[in-house]
Amino acid sequence: MLQRRHIHDYIARHAMLAATLFAGGLVIAIAVALYLRAHPLLASQSLAALLRGHTWAPSRGEFGFLPFIAGTLWVTAVAAALAVPVCLLAAVYLAEYAGPRVRAVVKPLIDVLAGIPSVVYGVWGLLVVVPYIAETLGPYAQRHWAHLPLLHTDYTTGFSILAGGVVLAIMISPAIIAIADEVLRAVPREYREAAQALGATRAETITRVVARKALPGLAAAVVLGLSRALGETMAVLMVVGNWPHVPTSIFDGAYPLPALIANNYGEMMSIPLYDAALLGAAFLLLVLVLAFNLLARVVLVRATREAV
């Protein structure tokens, strides 16, 4: 009997280990596979030239990744700028102020938002956001924001970084709100009491103590949202214009890496190195997301060490 239980324990433990190794190993396997497939491109041109190149002309053998990297970063930055403040405020409201009834209604709604397929967001962006930018916001910016950096425009079709950013911001919001809410609620009640016992108001308690205590978790929520934004493909490629150039304004079109891969993979494979270039783009995207997570981790560790 005892023997059987020990065998059971042994098997369970090793099965779980295998599952864990499998999940961790996948990342490495994907990275290695992408790298190997992209290798022919790297063999023919230097990495620096590829990363700095402005021109994407596969038929001439020119594969400049800069417009795509810039497009990815721009769209993600706009999404972050729109989503992060709103999401954090919403999470603070839900965790600190909302009564049980409000939570019971709002939380499921936000979860539904997370479940909507990305192509639906894309269609919404196409039908609502793009025309609004083309007809209303764009002309307004032409008249009033002509001298502002990042916001100026001469003419916009509406298919723009802003449209992509708006759609992305909404897509990543549910995850950020849900995680930030959990993180804030996980701060023990005693911290709120300790601050309030010293005469802090509710707002002071939240900004000076609760948010600080929750900082690593809040940062993790944002990082998770932005990681998703970096890689989101469908909804973005539908509204972002897919124009391979380095943008200077949020009203410009852009061509993020995921859109590049999705739009072109499977076509024109007879062009030499094209296949390697697209897989190189995928590898670059993977590196970008990993680097972003790594950076966030380093910042987190530092923040945690200082705050405790």
Added chain:
Amino acid sequence: MGARPIAIEQLNLWYGALQTLKDVRVEIPARRVTAIIGPSGCGKTTLLRCINRMIDLVPGARVTGSVRLGDFQVYGRGVDVTAVRKRVGLVMQKPIPLPMSIFDNVAFGPRLYGTGGRKQLRETVEASLRVAGLWDEVKDRLKEPAGRLSLGQQQRLCLARGLAVEPEALLFDEPTSALDPISTVKFEHEVLKLKERYTCVIVTHNLQQAMRIADHVLFVYLGELVEHGTAHQVFTSPREAATASYLGSGI
């Protein structure tokens, strides 16, 4: 800032339909340590938390009657709760260092009220840490996170934090229950020094502790203030049978 006596009159408290404090009336003298004793769940902590209105944070709690600090009506109309909390400090059962440095912990209260410049803030922090008996142990590590202190040090830090806002009364909610015996003795020693300047009220499960530090004792049982008097009188010749039986079982 002088110590003020606390006058509690006809204090009742309900959680929904459940009455947990019944017609409590008592004067808590200034510059003395008053211990609130009684079995678990009898309303000791609730009574304590009525004094600085921390009870307001409990959903569904309803208070009637009055609590006065000197002539300040704690439950008066239009009274700012944060002003009450500034006048009445609270040291909780478990030390809760705020997620910041030792210095910032003590400076937390003064910064809320925006008193004085940096120099004055430093002086306040040092003075508070000195009174709490922690200065010599932390003066070279004020910038370190408060979470690195030992539990006993953390509790004295919480005391210093409460002192920094210059309260008139100090409440202690089983302040040593999480501490080891040596830290406990040290903490009690600080409380005894504090009673020269503050009205001190301490909830304790530890009757020996009440005997060591209390001048006055309130015995609370099932939400009622059964008996109160000087520590000597309550401990040596309790008037009520309930008190005698509680003391008898505890000692």
